[in-house]
Amino acid sequence: MDALAITLQYVFTGVAIGSIYAMVGLGFNIIYNCTGIINFAQGEFVMLGGMFMVTLTTVWKLPVGIAFPIAVLLVVLVGIGFERIAIHPLKNPSVLVLIMITIAGSILIKGLAMFAWGKEARYLPHFSGETPINIMGATILPQTLWVLASLLTVVVGLAYFFNRTLIGKAMRACAHNPDAARLVGISVKQMVTLSFGLSSGIGAIAGVVITPIILMDYQRGAMLALKGFGAAILGGLGSAPGAVLAGLLIGILESLGAGYISSHYKDAIALIVLLGVLFVRPGGLLGSADVQRLKKF
Amino acid sequence: MKKVLILTTILCLMLSGLGFAAEPAGEPIKIGAVFSVTGKASWLGEPERNTAKMIEAEVNAAGGINGRPIEVIVEDDAGVEANAVNAVKKLVTKDNVIAIVGPSVTGASLAVKPIAEEFGVPLISCAAAESIVNPVAKWVFKTPQKDSDCAIRIFEYMKSKGLTKVAIITSTDAFGDNGRKQLKAHAPQMGIEIAADETYGPADTDMTAQLTKIKASDAQAVINWSVVPAQVTVSKNMRQLGMTIPLYQSHGFGNVKYAQASGEAGEGIIFPAGRLLVVDTLADDNPQKAVLAKYKSDYESKFNDQVSTFGGHAYDALWLVINAIKEVGPDKAKIRDYVENTKGFVGTGGIFNFSPEDHCGLDKTAFEMIIVKDSKFVALSAVEKSAAQVIMIQED
Amino acid sequence: MKHYISLAFFIVVVMGLPMIVRNPYYVGTLVFVGIYSLITISLSLLLGYAGQISLGHAAFYGIGAYTSGLLATRCHLSPWIGLVCAAVVAGVLAYSIGRPVLKLRGHYLAMATLGFGEIVYIFLNSTVELTGGPSGFGQIPRFAVGAFSFKNDTRFYYLVWVTVIILLVLVLNVINSRIGRALRSIHGSETAANTMGVNTASYKMQVFVFSAAVSSIAGAYYAHYVTFVSPATFDANTSILLVTMVIIGGMSNVWGAILGALLLGTLPEYLRTFGDYDILIYGAIMLIIMMFAPEGLAGIAAAVKRKFEGTLVPRAAA
Amino acid sequence: MLEVNGLSKEFGGVIAVNDLSFRVVERQIKSIIGPNGAGKTTLFNLLTGLAPCTRGNITFLGKNICGLKPHVIAELGMSRSFQNVEIFDNMSILENVMLGRHCRTGCGVLNVALRRKRAVEEERKIREEALRQIETVGLDADPDASPASLPFGKRRLVEFARALATSPKLLLLDEPVSGLNIRETEQVAELIRRLRSSGITVMLVEHDMSVVMEISDDVLVMDYGTKIAEGKPRDVQRNEEVIARYLGQSRSNAESTKP
Helix, strand or coil: CCHHHHHHHHHHHHHHHHHHHHHHHHHHHHHHHHHCCCCCCHHHHHHHHHHHHHHHHHHCCCCHHHHHHHHHHHHHHHHHHHHHHHHCCCCCCCHHHHHHHHHHHHHHHHHHHHHHHCCCCECCCCCCCCCCEEECCEEECHHHHHHHHHHHHHHHHHHHHHHHCHHHHHHHHHHHCHHHHHHCCCCHHHHHHHHHHHHHHHHHHHHHHHHHHHCECCCHHHHHHHHHHHHHHHHCCCCHHHHHHHHHHHHHHHHHHHHHHCHHHHHHHHHHHHHHHHHHCCCCCCCCHHHHHHCCC | CHHHHHHHHHHHHHHHHHCCCCCCCCCCEEEEEEECCCCCCHHHHHHHHHHHHHHHHHHHHCCCECCECEEEEEEECCCCHHHHHHHHHHHHHHCCCCCEECCCCHHHHHHHHHHHHHHCCCEEECCCCHHHCCCCCCCEEECCCCHHHHHHHHHHHHHHCCCCEEEEEEECCHHHHHHHHHHHHHCHHHCCEEEEEEEECCCCCCCHHHHHHHHHCCCCEEEEECCCCHHHHHHHHHHHCCCCCCEEECHHHCCHHHHHHHHHHHCCCEEEECHHHHHHHCCCCCCCHHHHHHHHHHHHHHHCCCCCHHHHHHHHHHHHHHHHHHHHCCCHHHHHHHHHCCCCEECCCCEECCECCECCCCCHHHCEEEEEECCEEEEHHHHHHHHHHHHHHHHC | CHHHHHHHHHHHHHHHHHHHCCCHHHHHHHHHHHHHHHHHHHHHHHHHHCCCCCCCHHHHHHHHHHHHHHHHHHCCCCHHHHHHHHHHHHHHHHHHHHHHHCCCCHHHHHHHHHHHHHHHHHHHHHCHHHHCHHHCECCCCCCEECCEECCCHHHHHHHHHHHHHHHHHHHHHHHCCHHHHHHHHHHHCHHHHHHCCCCHHHHHHHHHHHHHHHHHHHHHHHHHHHCCECHHHHCHHHHHHHHHHHHHHCCCCHHHHHHHHHHHHHHHHHHHHHHHHHHHHHHHHHHHHHHHCCCHHHHHHHHHHHHHHHHHHHHHHC | CEEEEEEEEEECCEEEEEEEEEEECCCCEEEEECCCCCCHHHHHHHHCCCCCCCEEEEEECCEECCCCCHHHHHHHCEEECCCCCCCCCCCCHHHHHHHHHHHHCCCCHHHHHCCCHHHHHHHHHHHHHHHHHHHHCCCCCCCCCCHHHCCHHHHHHHHHHHHHHCCCCEEEEECCCCCCCHHHHHHHHHHHHHHHHCCCEEEEECCCHHHHHHHCCEEEEEECCEEEEEECHHHHHHCHHHHHHHHHHHHHHHHHHCC
């Protein structure tokens, strides 16, 4: 391999890793936008998406095209159920309490998944085979293209939803000023439920497309959530393009770090850059510190 | 003031709660077990716990030991060192067990080592790292094979194939780290040059960056050393990069599901492991065959799951204790002495010969070189023998 | 005055417990509770009073354990000196990262501290020659004064809990003073606090450094108690656990911090009997507390107290 | 006592305060009026150091305070209230006011942690002074209660008491009577006069013209960040530009909001 091909391979690897982070990071934004909280159970939604997909395709023998939407739907139901049971009944909860509830929820979902799918990693076949695609001497797996395509679809879909549809606009209004939204007749509580449904759906899509690459086990969610959280923060909370940009950036940094500096410190390198960016831009790459200042937390 | 009253009440209630399982005046002989039944290494603790419970039922069904039933008290440490410390203390001081099997993972085993010494209770760890028994601690033993022997077996095999330059890639957990240390320690004396030394996080999802670096080096083979599912990713990433040099794994690959998940990329992976994985392809005269076949069929029929070497470590540890109790009775010191002087014990991990200097009891012959063929584990010797036969037939 | 009676009562209970509870397992469990309490008390000062979240305190905990442990095993320094060094190292580190980090707010602050914790974790994992890497290192000596070694659990219990009591006294004094008010004012509104003459940046820094140093001391205790350390003990999960303890306990209450450490420190021990189901019960307990008692255990205690008084008053009247 | 010269503030291209100059003399009540968005609150933020000024300088008691941190300015003797009342709901009423004494007291961490005699003594004085200020503003509420449940008017009084507890020489009040009923408004106006007679200089931003005209010694009218008039209330009231740009409309506003 010549130097160029090697560099290109690092970039491809970074994109492959980063697209996973971005995919997970996207899910954080919707709930954040609507409620101002970080949903620590987001990683569990991703895990559930993958696990349902494994069951549907390997046990029920459904084709990918049918199993995919069913898996996503099931996770959406879990997400909405979680919100209805644990968050909906609360009156005026503080941000920290909500975050704690999502942490507790993540422990519960993790425990249930352990009973449902066992403790070992589960495997899902790649959607379009494992023959790598060769570009100028560097390779990328077809499954990574699936991840990137889902990423693009979700970002475009979200942009359309928030800017063009009435519900999407209502949701943004809630995020901006819940009291004012309430005054014009938007049910903030329903919007919160919806945001959980949407977030869990996006998490599930992420879980479905990344499981063939990473293998899924019941405790995968936490690690994915941490990386996704990093992407969401670096991009600027609430910004979908930011999360994608930041996710890819973190992935590429890790990959280049492993390739050119040291694989022992690759995660540290990415984190140091993340911290550096936050020190210069306290609201993330595409976020605004002024808007952030207005948030409750 | 009242706040504190309430505080203390809660405190007292909690403490009294701790003692709710008052110790029953006991017929059964109690053996403790500390496994990572939940948490990061729960896929290790699960087969270990199952195995222990299976043996408990088996021994008791056969009338126990000298008429007394055994009771295996399994504690979960969730892979957390502080929990393991508490669990061992509980087993020793509250349950009054006479020996402890486990913990499952290296870190927890090292953390409880001083406690076993302090309380004088025999402890047989199911974790791999050699540092558990080196330096030797009076009361601490372990059943998994030695890391160093694993490294030596891989190097020996490499040399037999004329390969001298190797890239190592290890996970950044205690298992991978110990492997890395052993590989680096034994390479020079075996005449092996380490051409690349890469690591990855146990939860990492992609190792193509590290492998690209290895590909660009002049390594003739890759050794991956970890127990996590990422082992599968390594083989897949190698295939993605079109790397054709052989991949060797450590004994951490001892779960056939990994071979299955690797698919085509897993074909031809060679690694040293206990013979449990290849019991079907072992020669009938192998001294371990009977033990292995029984454990495999018992386990697989009872739990409807494939057997792994990890459960085997618990199997060996618990039987060592049970055998000792049968011989010398339920006495901690006598059990310890008995285990230390056990010779020729046929377990799933190999044939154990303990001594005051060696609390592992296994040597490199405990390992069988295993190859992945059609997503199954096959003894390399069997493959090579049949290949040789084919050649001989052709020559005829 | 009132909290002095409470404190005296607490001291009597804590000091008297080992006379009743002699089993090393119970005492050992309480030693861990004590170690956690040191961190949660200092963290409640940071989180509950000054309103600054940190998801990186396991790093300071780990730095304490490693600094003191390494000095004792490699340099054969007395653990007491190691303890002081640990506090200083963590304090200096907290000071050096505090300036940029504490400018961040909310989730960004959470991420920055989380990232810092991960960097320290990676460092402990990767510098194999220095720290022993992921396998950690053992044979750390215990604390001793002359020939008196804190070798058994009861002795260590006293060492840890006396430290907790000292910390508690100091912290209670601080929170009921002008400095305590200044910290709470930062939580209330940083702008208003500033214009009322509170140097918010400086107080945030002071309390951050203080909590880092205390966590580091807790880490040193851990190292010399367990006598073995490995990085896995000091990962992000531990940071999250510590913050959870503070919030479950009731975050703007130091007594709550101790309650939180007590509950989550002993809960895994209660749940031993439930086997695999422990993870579900653990999650459910957390969820229920947060849903029905957002003020945490201290909030429950206060509500019980009110109820208690409510039933007492009419009876007295009758 | 306060001298502002050529003060400007830009927020990313938008000019909030433009080349503003004025003076406040001791024991004066100076009102700043102007339509919404005229830059009045921004001016207060600049004076108290919450926002850095882009150009110009502010001299307070003979000292240039541009670029100083808010807590330093507070120590110099400037205190303020906020338009929408920023008091600390996580503290009791008394503690809120006691916080005001923060910059007038100096016991360090060590002193208070060890409860040295000096700290105990100081704490007692802080409490006395705080109680005195609660009395000054005429707040009748349990000082140990949380301010969260107080009606708006009383919350404002808590904020005044807290500001007074800092022993200010110059007190900035941002819309001190907005949201108050007539009786409360009178009470506050009376309080401001009393404070002036006790030696405190007061600057206020206010929309309620009756209050402004009644109590002010001097009025400064702002629009789009610039000064359009300054002088005695009577003179300002007659200023044609002011009437055209502000007073007329404001009056009708004020009348329509007060039924």
